[in-house]
Amino acid sequence: MTRKRALGVAVVGAGYWGPNLIRNFASSGDWALRAVCDLDLDRARAAVAGRGEVAVVTDLEEVLSRTDVDAVAIATPARTHRAIAERALAAGKHVLVEKPLADTPAAGAAMVRLAAERGLVLMADHTYxxxxxxxxxxxxxxxxxxxxxxxxxxxxxxxxxxxxxxxxxxxxxxxxxxxxxxxxxxxxxxxxxxxxxxxxxxxxxxxxxxxxxxxxxxxxxxxxxxxxxxxxxxxxxxxxxxxxxxxxxxxxxxxxxxxxxxxxxxxxxxxxxxxxxxxxxxxxxxxxAPALPEREALASMVAEFAGSIRERRAPLTDGEAGLRVLGVLRACDRSRAAGGTLVSVAAPDPAPLEEVGA
Ligand SMILES: NC(=O)c1ccc[n+]([C@@H]2O[C@H](COP(=O)([O-])OP(=O)(O)OC[C@H]3O[C@@H](n4cnc5c(N)ncnc54)[C@H](O)[C@@H]3O)[C@@H](O)[C@H]2O)c1
Missing domain, CATH: 3.30.360.10 (Dihydrodipicolinate Reductase; domain 2)
Structure with a gap:
């Protein structure tokens, strides 16, 4: 049996949650962690401590121009997700985005559309x-x-x-x-x-x-x-x-x-x-009481991200799942503004993810 090539990944955002992604990508046989990018260089350095082979950068372009990076995982605040995801998708990288997918349904829908146009995987890390x-x-x-x-x-x-x-x-x-x-x-x-x-x-x-x-x-x-x-x-x-x-x-x-x-x-x-x-x-x-295996959720999540890229399929928690969640959250804002009454969830209308390229 031939060994699968590890996919290259860069993590953007090394604050509270990013180090969890870094640890799981680094210990997964599916992935080779190539770079960590954060506007705060010290934070990025601390997050990769002990992994000398991993590049530490502040400039996203340095990550996106690397040919050994197949995918980018975004763990920055929600308001920044769209801009980073769009730049990564435009550079031909598959994208994993921390929850929530974006700060508005419109931003999320634009990300889903671009991923579909480019034939790339867009996955939401719905960790639970x-x-x-x-x-x-x-x-x-x-x-x-x-x-x-x-x-x-x-x-x-x-x-x-x-x-x-x-x-x-x-x-x-x-x-x-x-x-x-x-x-x-x-x-x-x-x-x-x-x-x-x-x-x-x-x-x-x-x-x-x-x-x-x-x-x-x-x-x-x-x-x-x-x-x-x-x-x-x-x-x-x-x-x-x-x-x-x-x-x-x-x-x-x-x-x-x-x-x-x-x-x-x-x-x-x-x-x-x-x-x-x-x-x-x-x-x-x-x-x-059903028996449950012991496995860290993020280990399964990064394996699913790799599987969806290799098998050219939508991941279990794809961009559209992220959009459905965003649609309900936005409806929640509208209901609060309307005194708690029942409001409809505007149907998200993303283009389907048809084919993704590895
Ligand atoms: N899946 C989960 O259970 C879970 C848990 C906590 C947080 N999150 C999500 O993770 C994301 C990050 O949350 P956090 O609590 O780690 O935030 P945080 O503020 O602790 O860290 C964000 C990091 O991103 C960096 N950053 C901001 N903009 C950047 C940019 N343009 N380029 C590079 N780096 C940039 C900041 O310098 C900071 O180090 C959010 O979307 C949050 O909802 C998910």
Whole structure:
């Protein structure tokens, strides 16, 4: 068997998150880390410490002109994603972008369009989607083990840093939304978005947020994000017609529990003139915990990025997934401005990713 050539990658942005990408690209057999670029040279130097073969630069052009760089991974603030991604795509590089894909749906759509025109991969790092737990949830939903999804309730609350540039929706909800997009068959396509937010400490932005997403056919998803909770909760409940799944990300002994319990509603005639009534019965079956492999999400994520480039296919979390998340976040802003009423999500209209070149 011939060994696959490692793809060359450069990481742009070596602040808080960039070093995690650097570590995972550097330890992946799929990738050869060629360069790290940051406007702050000392930060870039610190992030590559001990890896003498990796170039450290401040100028993006130095990265883009290298023929041994096949792909660029962007871990800079969201408002800079579009400009960097467009320059990288124009230089013929595949692009991985940290969440959120961009700061506006229009910027994200432009990136998706350019990648499609150039036949290059554009991937969003929706990191949670590559955790063993979320990969298993996706598998369980797709296999029909839960039956029809009836409701989703997601809670992501803790004592968080009040971010200077974004509210709690834009800071935390991208995680929940990208997970919903990943596990719901057909992706996250809500009928509308209703967002209620609160700023009880006078921070000048929402610190507490509640997001309701009707998914059609009476199905509802709800997301609670909060920077002010003294207790940290990372929990998602996916109720199904057959089984209900509970994901408690802070319980390493049993992150996933599947409950073979639920409510059955049977319509039946209740009297002689055929008036219909509903009989409610409860199923009280077993609870089981799916086994999960131990693997760092970012290791799976960088492997998927390489796989999508080599196999000339869209990655699991492609630019369009990033756009769907952005569309909901923007609708969330509009709903907040409209007093929390249900607003529609303007349909993103990106060109499809048809073919990508290695
Ligand atoms: N996937 C996750 O779970 C996760 C977690 C945290 C952050 N993020 C995302 O990662 C991105 C970066 O966040 P962060 O917290 O690391 O930010 P940060 O501010 O800590 O770091 C950003 C770095 O980018 C550099 N930079 C800015 N503009 C640049 C440019 N034009 N060229 C080169 N370097 C530039 C800055 O000097 C800084 O070192 C954001 O999109 C954020 O949402 C993702």
């Amino acid at each position: 989607c590559y955790t063993p737990a979320v990969l298993k949830i996706r598998e369980l939903v797709a296999s029909g083990a839960l039956g029809k999804v009836l409701f989703v309730d997601s809670v992501r609350i803790n004592l968080g840093l009040v971010q200077p540039d974004v509210d709690v929706f834009w800071d935390l909800a991208p995680h929940d939304l990208s997970i919903l997009d990943f596990v719901l068959p057909g992706g996250l396509r809500p009928e509308g978005v209703a967002a209620q937010g609160a700023d009880p400490i006078g921070a000048g932005k929402d610190c507490v947020g509640y997001l309701s997403l009707p998914l059609g056919d009476g199905v509802m998803a709800h997301v609670h994000v909060n920077w002010l909770s003294p207790t940290k909760i990372r929990q998602m409940v996916i109720g199904g017609s057959e089984r209900t799944l509970v994901w408690d990300d802070l319980n390493p002994q049993q992150r996933l529990s599947v409950y073979d319990r639920g409510v059955d509603l049977t319509q039946q005639a209740v009297d002689s003139i055929d008036r219909a009534g509903a009989t409610v019965s409860y199923r009280l079956g077993d609870t089981w």
